[in-house]
Amino acid sequence: MSSSADVERGDSFTEARIQLQIQSAENNVGESTGHPWMVYFCTFIAACAGYSSPTQSAITEELQLSEAEFSLFGSILTFGAMFGAITSGFIADYLGRIMAMKLYALFCTGGWLAIYFSKSSLALHLGRLAGGYGMGAFSYVVPIYIAEISPVSLRGALTTLNQVMISTGISIAFLVGIPLSWRALALMGLIPFGIMLLGLLLTPESPRWLAREGRADKFKVSLQKLRGKKTDITLETAEIEIGVGLMIFQQFGGINGICFYASNIFKMAGFSPKLGTIIYTFLQVVITCVGATLIDKLGRKPLQLVSAAGASVGFILVAVAFYLQAHGKSTETAGILAATGILVYVAFFSIGLGPVPWVIMSEIFPINIKGLAGSLATLVNWFCAWLVSYKFQFLMNWSTYGTFFIFAAINALGFLFVITIVPETKGKTLEQIQDAINN
Template sequence: MADGSELNQYRIVGSVESEHKTVYKIEDGKKWRQFLAATNLSSVALGTTLGWTSPGLPKLLDETHSDSPLYFIPSKDEISWIGSLLAVGALFAPFVAGPLTDIIGRKWTLLSSSIFFILSYILLILTCNVPQIYVARLLQGFGVGFVMTAQTMYIGEISSTDCRGSLGSLMQIGIVVGILYVYSIGPYVGYIAFQFFCLIIPIVFVVTFYFMPDSPHFYISKGRKEDALNSLKFLRGKSSEGVQEEIDSIQESVEKSMKNKGSKNINEKITKNLALLSFIALIITVGLVTFQQFSGINAVLFYGQSIFESAGSSMDPAIATITIGIVQVLASCCTPLVVDRLGRKIILLVSSAGMAIGLGLLGFFFFLDHQGSDVTNISWLPITSLIGIVIIYSVGFGPLPWVVFGEMFPPNVKSTASSIVTSVCWIFGFAVTKWFSALQDSIGSYGAFWLFGVCCCFAFFFTLSLVMETKGMSLQQIQDKLNGR
């Protein structure tokens, strides 16, 4: 066992075959450095754009125009587009961000996301018309797409096996912190000041993340082994000898995948195996992000204030949204504590089952209310269901689909897979955001919640039958298991 911070390396020479075997002593390292790199403000900046509409739209709808940059009240259709255009930008951005992660790296792709965030808030500061707000929201969507494409890859590749789940869940924490940030500030400052407060986050992100290393997998894929070694030394807090075994493993994995990618006369069996490997991983990750969107969480949050009002709460709308934001943050902070102990699959199963129950109860309350029944005695039910759904989502189906995604793909297809998975996520995110009101009008709010509850039931059986447990496995071991080895 190690008795200091440095790892000692020594060789044992076989007496018969004269073979050399390298043996390493255990080196503790500094895990906090991985958390420092993973806890960057890109996901917080993403969260500010997702939460922007809650305090932002009331300012645009101010009939006195005292705090609105517009000289008129936007129509219902214009408000709908302002809310949903972010998803449109996030849908197309991954097809640009994915290739960029292979060209300029995960780090610089993440940093480039700040360009879209900064430009969008500048446009919102200077705006006096709705089309300019449309452009700003599209730019925010591009920033969101860049972050969700590159961040999952970056975290998955810088993490050690024993804390990859914890690090992967940090993106969700950053997102809900960003949402809570705008919920807490937006209602209490003017329109211009609100945009400046949002603008601060991507600027601080650039200043702080600039000094972080890129993924060692990216460096190896570019033949920059010395940079990969330095990156891993920083991330692990170990000596060169202490990371040598891991760097050799990364190099072997990357070279194997690059060889398969570049080979033109490849054995048919290997081709089929690689295609099956990517197909299975794609089915798992696309399925998880699809069920994430159809869990109804966006609808539940959108309907949150109405739920408080239906329960007879006189709570100020701003305080209600802040309360929901605090619940999200606290629940999301639980995931890093349990994900590497309990595993991804069991948490996803509990999360989908819990959301199905909560949505069922929520729909039941609104069904009784729609029928004209006296719901005074169960006025506590909607708020309890709402908080329960938010908690169980934030612990499970909020962060873990992206944790699983960061683990599933080999380096040669990761950028392409990232583009596909992120785009699918936002296709359905756009659909839910844009047409939730129409769904309410056609089948009622109770019917909408029940429909989302049924989707959560499907998510449970999908997870049970298809999602593999990756707890404690290296990235190469995950590929071997997907490939039946």
């Protein structure tokens, strides 16, 4: 079996030849009149990993978790995800994208089963940890796989589908979590991974990964299957600071604190938790879908800028509301203002800060360091997510309005980061993006 060493030795599949052939294939794909149904199918199957479940207060009541254990339960998924991020690049590069996704789906399945059968906090946390490992690994390999199989004209929208699936999964879990028990909700978590494992049996491997491994025949078969029988193809197939920076601002901007504690925040603000949660989940799904339709039209950078600015404004509204509440002024108005701020933040986060960093990460890393660079960026993302979710309650105990002023400032800094550092990748092949970065 060939390996990446074949490329380095200068055999028939040298790196230079791969890049030229991939770029040629991208151009040929653009001339095709066919419909990339196989790409849509593969994208859907890969994005089935995008399912999550909210923290359920019923778990803490049944298993009698303390406040510290509650914080651990809320954050341990992200701790497992950090480990998944560390290993995801190596595994995906060594085994291939499809085999890696099968492995990660098994981890998530095992995690949900452990949660369902848990009788103590130990089993609960181990299940959460296993699920976190799978999700952390998925958060790297899914956008990478989708970016590697997508035509340039659809790459942004299809990669964003991963975030759409995550938002949809969270929203469904929030809504059905009201009538269902937490154990039934854990069983429901098995559904997307069952679909994924079956779908992966029909899904072709990434042509770019096969090209890098020197598997010429399988590469052609995979690309032909993805692009359609009538498409004229030969072969098809960035920068670490950008990817890492986007991940830092995405998570330190406060999304995991809001996600885990949204119901409590609405309650503290004097707004109906159920009504607030329903509006929250609706906005998250709808706005993420809107972003997916706009990303290849307006570009990555404009969506990021609008998103960061709106997120900052949303948190300022929340901070002002809690400030008024802390000083006993206009309590009813403060509740409405806080709820409005949270929903403004969620809407603007969902259109840019949520999905776009994953799209850009999948585009800017060159094929020869994609595994290492992707693992680093994903690890940073999950570490920041863990830190925010673990410390959020402590920050709220320190100062409610101070917490949200901090998040507003971080999102404002993210706005400046996007303006000064992040390149626009809309409408460019992966090779053109790399050339632009290098020049």
